[in-house]
Amino acid sequence: MFEISETAWTAITLTLRIAVVATLVAAPLGIAVAWLLARKRFPGKVFIESLVHLPLVLPPVVTGYLLLLTFGRRGAVGAFLADHFGIVLSFRWTGAALACGIMGFPLLVRPIRLSFEAIDIRLEQAAKTLGASPWRAFRTVTLPLALPGIIAGMVLCFAKAIGEFGATITFVSSIPGETQTIASAVYALIQTPAGDREATQLIVISMILAFGALLLSEWFARRAVSRMRGE
């Protein structure tokens, strides 16, 4: 049961790599979008809000297909990236990271946005009267106060990336060693008569990872509250 096969092990390490890269790349953008949504009023804000949440409600296969149309070798962005920078995303693990980042984005943004909204904007004013420029006030006051929310969002995005299936398999397929994640390996294994044992292993591992991530996210969310109270 606990002797992990080569294929399973490859899927696990690849999934972790994809999830880490997806989360780290999405995080700065997620923080910026969360800040914009929490603090600014601008025309088209509802549009941005809907766009951020779209991956939550769209069938993942549709998101994957849209990614293929946009970032595929012949897609508008995909062709540009391939011709000018030599970057190919479709059917590569980097493409899987892109799909996971997009699918996890709404889960990333939400706790960060709630954190920003909970921070008293007057603390930034106080920082400015003490000589902090707007950027330094953000960096030294707002960002550290939002940090537990940022980490909670990143953990959720990471968990989502680990379990992502529909968009990933549509966009980058399930190539062992390149794009076959835990989810797509499980899918392939349960379709094979002798694959049950390996599939069970992977299912248990993905459950542990997902449950652990949720516990961690909850812990950081609680931490956010006590941090805000100055305890």
Add this chain to the structure above:
Amino acid sequence: MLRVDIHKRLGTTLLDVTFESAGGVTALFGHSGAGKSSVVNMIAGLLRPDRGRIELDGKCLDDPDARIHVAAHRRRIGYVFQDARLFPHMSVAQNLDYGRRMNGLPYDAAEEDRILRMLDLEALRLRRPGKLSGGEKQRVALGRALLSRPNLLLLDEPLGSLDEARKAEILPYLIRLRDQEKVPMVYVSHDPDEVRRLATQVLRLEAGQVIARGGIEVLPQRRAAPVASEQSTAL
């Protein structure tokens, strides 16, 4: 020298305030809604006047006609808010040191020591803001503003959120501050007793207009209830 000549429309009220201060404590006295806080917010650079001019030590900070507006963080004006606004994620010591760090000032142990002693803050240095009483928070806020070495100190109802006992605890510190520090202060309050004990100059505001100016004699008559004398509570 602080010169203020500001005009601003705030909803239905037209704020129109002119005064000068060469030092000491200038009190802006009036009921809530008189425009006192808006005046100090404009001096701090957190709010822009529609017209007029704000000048500190010969330097123009605001003049909308000349398109001048110096950002709040470049004014070197300390501000003590009614609700202290300590940074909850920092210790008291980090809060106190914040202004010095942001202004890139060299560390001055003697100066820090002097201010900590004046406000009795040494014992609080390692505490978190969430574990302080209202009066202690305000003392830390005062220390934090002073340690940023401001050219002017604004105090917006610093005793406003405290009960009578805490007010009596903080007031002597403010009197000390007035007598020992050279920094001029603008003090906002709606409490005539507080202003009487602190101010060297009083502006009475009503609905955005200055209705009286001068010494403490422009304040409304003393309340019938006896007020503890300055002597008895001074440290």
